Amino acid sequence: MQSLITAPAMMQELHSNLRSTTLRFRAGQLIFDEGQKATRWYEVIQGTVRTCRFHMDGHRHLTGFFFSGDVFGADHGTYGTAAEAVTDVVVRCYRVGDITDDSTPKPQLDEAVSILFRAMSTAQRYLFIMGHRTASERLAAFLLCLKQQANDDPNIFVPMSRSDIADFLGLTVHTVSRTFTDLARRGLIEINGRDSVIITDNAGLCRLAGEYQDSMTPDVDTDIHPAADLCLGELSAA
């Protein structure tokens, strides 16, 4: 569920060496705006943050959700997205020299590059979802990401609004809402209010999302590439 842009875990190794400021934002508040000079990066201490872009046609596109421990805003030059508080949040804010700064130690630079490549790979997997998956498949993948984010607890806390989910998955609020009730009707989940979902059929949800449990092989008989894979779970990989 982390950003498709950057989640440089490598920077976490520098925590002890960096001066940080703790900030609080109320739900809905802007943390930084798209296009601003990217002089700081942030770590979520408590709450949930979203990154988003607005497009000419008025559509909003959410590019990631960030939870406790996640890093966001580590962009290059200017911020490629805005960041907003989904809930009341507490974040730690670090000034950074540019990643390509001479003072950056070599191994961490290596890891940064590696992470960027992984982020690209994640983005491409996500591209596939947006291009080829239906609403219920996208929502299933999304819920599994939330579950993984919460240590695989099937009792999921959903801090973001239906509208946020819609703008993240490329759907409308209506479709998201309908799909929630549809998944519930099919016995895959149970809905407890607007911010709580229980996964009652994990295997079924995985099947929907395009993941296959255990060593189950996909039921295709054509000449599939051996390396073929689509691990939606990695959407939330750091």
Added chain:
Amino acid sequence: MQSLITAPAMMQELHSNLRSTTLRFRAGQLIFDEGQKATRWYEVIQGTVRTCRFHMDGHRHLTGFFFSGDVFGADHGTYGTAAEAVTDVVVRCYRVGDITDDSTPKPQLDEAVSILFRAMSTAQRYLFIMGHRTASERLAAFLLCLKQQANDDPNIFVPMSRSDIADFLGLTVHTVSRTFTDLARRGLIEINGRDSVIITDNAGLCRLAGEYQDSMTPDVDTDIHPAADLCLGELSAA
């Protein structure tokens, strides 16, 4: 139209210092496979190359097209996609030390990182297209990319098959075909055989693709974010 993964122009600066091998591939031939160790990167001398992934459900997803001068295959660790010749191609093949190799000069490393961030930005823009755009809007954006790739000549050469375009845009062959004829019927393009298209109404095509010519402002009256933009043309940015 270049890869969403990597198109490190910085490496081109090293051409003169590197040993290279010239290789030829016939249309349809595999250049390298997904998952292989990424020990070389390639530059297209002549022809067109595509990079693709296969997914469990049997779907193919093309991640980029590469034309003369474009660089592909500069991945980290293993290739994230396979690369195939769309037409008969001539490529130059370079062995590379890892980008993070100690011998890589600092400025070029900086540029590599910068390019990676830009690629991420491009991927996110592309994500938006996949999530929010209709078939005709996608095809319009695609054709404009092809046009830009060919020095803005409105007489476009389309080397790839309808199937390739479909798997790149997240559509089916049928929809791509129907959309081609639809654009022609609306007077935006003229189709000359399967591999040649003339753009007869550039402004109209731009409007469709979500780009606005000149200083035309989008006709929305809601509280649009000031930094809002969607420049599909940058899809083909290096």
Added chain:
DNA sequence: CGTGCGCTTGACAGCTGTCAACACTTGTGG
């Protein structure tokens, strides 16, 4: 000339966006 492949087209169904209405919660003010 026959075959195979890619491209096109039509009919149809399914999914999702749009429009509309309503329920529920929250906050404000009387």
Added chain:
DNA sequence: CCACAAGTGTTGACAGCTGTCAAGCGCACG
């Protein structure tokens, strides 16, 4: 405490778009 408004979420009706299925066309190749 109630009335009211605003925001969010849900649901239904409907239309439009796109995938699926099916058929046919044109071209390249043997």
